[in-house]
Amino acid sequence: MSQAQLSKLWSVITAFLLYYTLNSWIIAQGGNELFGAHLIVSGKVPAVMLAIPICSVIIIISSIVGGIYARRSSDGWQGRIPLFGFESINTKSRDGTTYQAAIIIIFSAIPLLSLVYFWVSFLKAPVMLNDGTKQLIRNVWDWSKLTTLNDPARICTDFNKDLPDPCVGNGTVLPGLEPTIFAILTAIAALAAIRHWYDVFYAAKVAPNV
Secondary structure (H helix, E strand, O other), rough: OOOHHHHHHHHHHHHHHHHHHHHHHHOOOOOOOOOHHOOOOOOHHOOOOOOHHHHHHHHHHHHHHHHHHHHHHHOHHHHHHHOOOOOOOOOOOHHHHHHHHHHHHHHHHHHHHHHHHHHHHHHOOOOOOOOOOOEEEOOOOHHHHOOOOOOEEEEOEOOOOOOOOOOOOOOEEEHHHHHHHHHHHHHHHHHHHHOOOOOOHHHHOOOOOO
Protein backbone atom coordinates (compact mmCIF):
# COMPACT_ATOMS: atom_id res chain seq x y z
CA MET A 1 0.00 0.00 0.00
CA SER A 2 1.12 3.56 -0.69
CA GLN A 3 1.59 6.13 2.06
CA ALA A 4 -1.63 7.85 0.95
CA GLN A 5 -3.55 4.59 1.21
CA LEU A 6 -2.06 3.82 4.62
CA SER A 7 -3.00 7.31 5.75
CA LYS A 8 -6.63 6.85 4.68
CA LEU A 9 -6.79 3.40 6.27
CA TRP A 10 -5.37 4.72 9.56
CA SER A 11 -7.82 7.62 9.49
CA VAL A 12 -10.84 5.31 9.09
CA ILE A 13 -9.67 2.92 11.80
CA THR A 14 -8.81 5.61 14.34
CA ALA A 15 -11.99 7.60 13.64
CA PHE A 16 -14.04 4.51 14.46
CA LEU A 17 -11.86 3.86 17.51
CA LEU A 18 -12.42 7.36 18.87
CA TYR A 19 -16.15 7.18 18.10
CA TYR A 20 -16.53 3.87 19.91
CA THR A 21 -14.40 5.05 22.83
CA LEU A 22 -16.43 8.24 23.29
CA ASN A 23 -19.72 6.39 23.02
CA SER A 24 -18.64 3.82 25.61
CA TRP A 25 -17.59 6.60 27.97
CA ILE A 26 -20.87 8.47 27.44
CA ILE A 27 -22.92 5.32 28.11
CA ALA A 28 -20.88 4.74 31.28
CA GLN A 29 -21.88 8.24 32.40
CA GLY A 30 -25.56 7.50 31.81
CA GLY A 31 -25.84 9.34 28.47
CA ASN A 32 -26.96 8.28 25.00
CA GLU A 33 -24.90 7.25 22.00
CA LEU A 34 -23.63 9.95 19.65
CA PHE A 35 -25.70 10.25 16.48
CA GLY A 36 -28.04 7.52 17.72
CA ALA A 37 -25.86 4.66 16.44
CA HIS A 38 -26.62 1.67 18.67
CA LEU A 39 -23.19 -0.01 18.62
CA ILE A 40 -22.92 -0.45 22.37
CA VAL A 41 -24.91 -2.35 25.00
CA SER A 42 -27.04 -0.08 27.14
CA GLY A 43 -25.87 -1.07 30.63
CA LYS A 44 -23.13 1.16 32.03
CA VAL A 45 -20.80 -1.56 33.28
CA PRO A 46 -21.45 -4.02 30.40
CA ALA A 47 -20.64 -1.16 28.02
CA VAL A 48 -17.21 -0.52 29.54
CA MET A 49 -16.55 -4.25 29.88
CA LEU A 50 -17.18 -4.74 26.17
CA ALA A 51 -15.17 -1.62 25.33
CA ILE A 52 -11.97 -3.08 26.82
CA PRO A 53 -11.43 -5.89 24.28
CA ILE A 54 -12.93 -4.01 21.33
CA CYS A 55 -10.87 -0.86 21.85
CA SER A 56 -7.75 -2.91 22.60
CA VAL A 57 -8.02 -4.81 19.30
CA ILE A 58 -8.64 -1.60 17.32
CA ILE A 59 -5.70 0.12 19.05
CA ILE A 60 -3.47 -2.81 18.05
CA ILE A 61 -4.58 -2.59 14.41
CA SER A 62 -4.30 1.21 14.22
CA SER A 63 -0.87 1.14 15.86
CA ILE A 64 0.39 -1.42 13.37
CA VAL A 65 -0.86 0.65 10.43
CA GLY A 66 0.50 3.88 11.95
CA GLY A 67 3.84 2.22 12.67
CA ILE A 68 4.19 1.03 9.07
CA TYR A 69 3.46 4.55 7.86
CA ALA A 70 6.03 6.03 10.25
CA ARG A 71 8.78 3.58 9.35
CA ARG A 72 8.34 4.29 5.64
CA SER A 73 8.76 8.02 6.13
CA SER A 74 12.10 9.78 6.51
CA ASP A 75 10.57 13.16 7.38
CA GLY A 76 10.49 14.77 10.84
CA TRP A 77 8.10 13.39 13.46
CA GLN A 78 5.27 15.53 12.13
CA GLY A 79 5.49 13.83 8.75
CA ARG A 80 5.59 10.37 10.31
CA ILE A 81 2.02 10.70 11.55
CA PRO A 82 -0.63 9.77 8.94
CA LEU A 83 -2.53 12.74 7.50
CA PHE A 84 -6.07 12.87 8.81
CA GLY A 85 -8.60 14.68 6.63
CA PHE A 86 -6.09 16.14 4.16
CA GLU A 87 -4.40 14.92 1.01
CA SER A 88 -1.32 16.95 1.93
CA ILE A 89 -0.27 19.64 4.39
CA ASN A 90 2.96 21.37 5.34
CA THR A 91 3.65 19.36 8.47
CA LYS A 92 6.72 21.45 9.33
CA SER A 93 4.78 24.69 9.56
CA ARG A 94 3.56 25.89 12.97
CA ASP A 95 -0.04 25.08 12.13
CA GLY A 96 0.93 21.73 10.61
CA THR A 97 2.98 20.76 13.65
CA THR A 98 0.16 21.69 16.02
CA TYR A 99 -2.35 19.77 13.92
CA GLN A 100 -0.23 16.62 13.79
CA ALA A 101 0.43 16.75 17.53
CA ALA A 102 -3.32 17.03 18.15
CA ILE A 103 -4.00 14.11 15.82
CA ILE A 104 -1.64 11.71 17.61
CA ILE A 105 -3.04 12.75 21.01
CA ILE A 106 -6.72 12.56 20.05
CA PHE A 107 -6.69 9.45 17.91
CA SER A 108 -3.95 7.42 19.58
CA ALA A 109 -3.25 8.54 23.15
CA ILE A 110 -6.80 9.30 24.32
CA PRO A 111 -8.29 5.89 23.38
CA LEU A 112 -5.43 4.15 25.19
CA LEU A 113 -5.85 6.32 28.29
CA SER A 114 -9.60 5.66 28.19
CA LEU A 115 -8.87 2.00 28.80
CA VAL A 116 -7.74 2.98 32.30
CA TYR A 117 -11.20 4.36 33.07
CA PHE A 118 -12.87 1.30 31.53
CA TRP A 119 -10.73 -1.01 33.66
CA VAL A 120 -11.46 0.91 36.86
CA SER A 121 -15.20 0.74 36.21
CA PHE A 122 -14.95 -2.94 35.30
CA LEU A 123 -12.99 -3.95 38.39
CA LYS A 124 -15.11 -1.91 40.81
CA ALA A 125 -18.43 -3.38 39.62
CA PRO A 126 -20.25 -5.91 41.81
CA VAL A 127 -20.40 -9.46 40.45
CA MET A 128 -23.27 -11.78 41.33
CA LEU A 129 -23.42 -15.54 40.92
CA ASN A 130 -26.10 -16.53 38.45
CA ASP A 131 -27.15 -19.66 40.33
CA GLY A 132 -30.24 -18.27 42.03
CA THR A 133 -28.51 -17.49 45.33
CA LYS A 134 -28.06 -13.81 44.46
CA GLN A 135 -24.69 -13.87 46.20
CA LEU A 136 -21.88 -11.49 45.36
CA ILE A 137 -18.40 -12.89 44.76
CA ARG A 138 -15.19 -11.20 45.90
CA ASN A 139 -14.23 -9.81 42.52
CA VAL A 140 -14.23 -10.55 38.82
CA TRP A 141 -10.81 -12.27 39.12
CA ASP A 142 -12.21 -15.15 41.21
CA TRP A 143 -11.42 -18.22 39.09
CA SER A 144 -13.09 -20.51 41.63
CA LYS A 145 -16.49 -19.19 40.56
CA LEU A 146 -15.95 -20.17 36.93
CA THR A 147 -17.96 -23.38 37.23
CA THR A 148 -19.42 -23.21 33.71
CA LEU A 149 -18.98 -21.26 30.50
CA ASN A 150 -22.75 -20.82 30.24
CA ASP A 151 -23.60 -17.63 32.18
CA PRO A 152 -21.85 -18.40 35.50
CA ALA A 153 -22.04 -14.86 36.87
CA ARG A 154 -23.45 -11.43 36.21
CA ILE A 155 -21.56 -8.14 36.43
CA CYS A 156 -23.82 -5.37 37.69
CA THR A 157 -24.08 -1.65 37.11
CA ASP A 158 -25.83 -1.43 40.49
CA PHE A 159 -26.65 -4.02 43.12
CA ASN A 160 -29.81 -3.70 45.23
CA LYS A 161 -30.56 -6.80 47.27
CA ASP A 162 -34.14 -5.61 47.93
CA LEU A 163 -35.10 -5.97 44.28
CA PRO A 164 -36.38 -9.23 42.74
CA ASP A 165 -33.44 -8.98 40.36
CA PRO A 166 -30.79 -7.23 42.47
CA CYS A 167 -28.21 -7.07 39.67
CA VAL A 168 -29.30 -3.95 37.79
CA GLY A 169 -27.94 -3.20 34.32
CA ASN A 170 -26.11 -6.51 34.12
CA GLY A 171 -24.21 -8.61 31.64
CA THR A 172 -22.69 -12.07 31.60
CA VAL A 173 -19.10 -12.36 32.82
CA LEU A 174 -16.74 -15.31 33.09
CA PRO A 175 -14.88 -14.74 36.40
CA GLY A 176 -11.14 -15.08 36.07
CA LEU A 177 -11.17 -15.99 32.39
CA GLU A 178 -12.52 -12.82 30.82
CA PRO A 179 -10.44 -10.35 32.86
CA THR A 180 -7.33 -12.38 32.06
CA ILE A 181 -8.06 -12.27 28.32
CA PHE A 182 -8.87 -8.56 28.58
CA ALA A 183 -5.62 -7.89 30.46
CA ILE A 184 -3.58 -9.66 27.78
CA LEU A 185 -5.28 -7.69 25.00
CA THR A 186 -4.79 -4.42 26.90
CA ALA A 187 -1.10 -5.14 27.45
CA ILE A 188 -0.62 -5.92 23.75
CA ALA A 189 -2.49 -2.72 22.83
CA ALA A 190 -0.30 -0.64 25.14
CA LEU A 191 2.88 -2.17 23.72
CA ALA A 192 1.66 -1.66 20.15
CA ALA A 193 0.82 1.99 20.85
CA ILE A 194 4.20 2.59 22.52
CA ARG A 195 5.95 1.02 19.53
CA HIS A 196 3.95 3.29 17.22
CA TRP A 197 4.95 6.40 19.22
CA TYR A 198 8.56 5.20 19.22
CA ASP A 199 8.49 4.89 15.43
CA VAL A 200 7.03 8.41 15.19
CA PHE A 201 9.19 10.31 17.67
CA TYR A 202 12.44 8.41 18.12
CA ALA A 203 12.98 7.21 14.56
CA ALA A 204 12.49 10.81 13.37
CA LYS A 205 15.69 11.69 15.22
CA VAL A 206 17.78 9.19 13.33
CA ALA A 207 16.14 9.25 9.90
CA PRO A 208 17.44 11.78 7.38
CA ASN A 209 15.11 14.67 6.62
CA VAL A 210 13.97 15.07 3.03
